[in-house]
Amino acid sequence: MKSTPTKYGSVAVTIHWVSAILILVLLGSGFRATSLTDSAAKEAILMIHAPLGATILLLTLLRLFWWWRVDQKPEPSGDDPAWQTFLAKAVHVLFYIVILGMGASGIGLFVLSGAGDIVFGAGPGPLPNFADYPPRIPHGLGARLMVALFVLHAGAALYHQFIKKDGLIWRMWFGSTDTGTEK
Template identity: 50%
Template sequence: MKSTSTQYGTIAVTLHWLSAAVIVALLASGFLSGAATGEVGRKTILAAHVPMGLGVLVLTVLRILWWLVADRKPLPGSTANMWQHRLAQIVHALTYVLILLLCISGIGMMALTGAAGVLFDVTAGPLPDFTEVAPRALHGLGARLLMALLALHVVAALYHHFVRRDQPISRMWYAQK
């Protein structure tokens, strides 16, 4: 269940990959809803996007609590030098901050516009104009920054896995017994 000095534990692995899948779905649905032209299509996409966003908020808080209270991360990979390890820590911290900011700005947009009632009742009328509320700019910028950080994270993981061969993807998968 818990991590060892060389392997992430089952809880950490599950929270990581579940979060990753939902975040990819959130980014896709967020950009799709922004590009959608029809009201029904936008409502349908956002009706899935909002609960997924709340789910990521719960998963992220659980991940933070898990690391603070219950588990310790494995030691850095054997080929990672100090600056790479430090950069990885910064990218991970910024990723958590961006995820939390995106969740907060999303909740802010729902609260300030009253969109939740419209999203979950198709007869309630048109969606509000989200661009009229301040959290919208943060939400859009945050999503783009998160995509850049996630791309950096994935490229670094693939580089370390296939070029440096220190197996970070294997460490962040379920341990073989």
């Protein structure tokens, strides 16, 4: 369950991959909802988007608690240049900041606009224009930043897997293989 100095544990791996899938679904549904003009279609998407957003917020808080109180992250691979190690840490910290900010701004949008009542059936009416509410700006900027971070993160993983061929990607996968390569 816990990480070793060279590999992430099953709890961290599960949170990572569930989070990655949910973030992709959230980005797709969020960008789709933004492009719609039909209130009913947008409402249907938000009925999925909002609970998944709350789920990723809770998973992120769980992950932070896990690292703070229960587990330790594996050591850096050690053979990367200092700038790559710094960039990797920066991307991970930014992921946490953006996810927490997206959660806060999403909750703010629902509370301030009254959309929560509409989306979850407590009140009738068309959805409000979210652009009229201040949390919409950081929520939209956060989504775009999340795409950039996702591309950087996935690109780095692919670089390690296919260019460096160091098996680093196996640190964040299930099973007992430490690096995915034979020594």
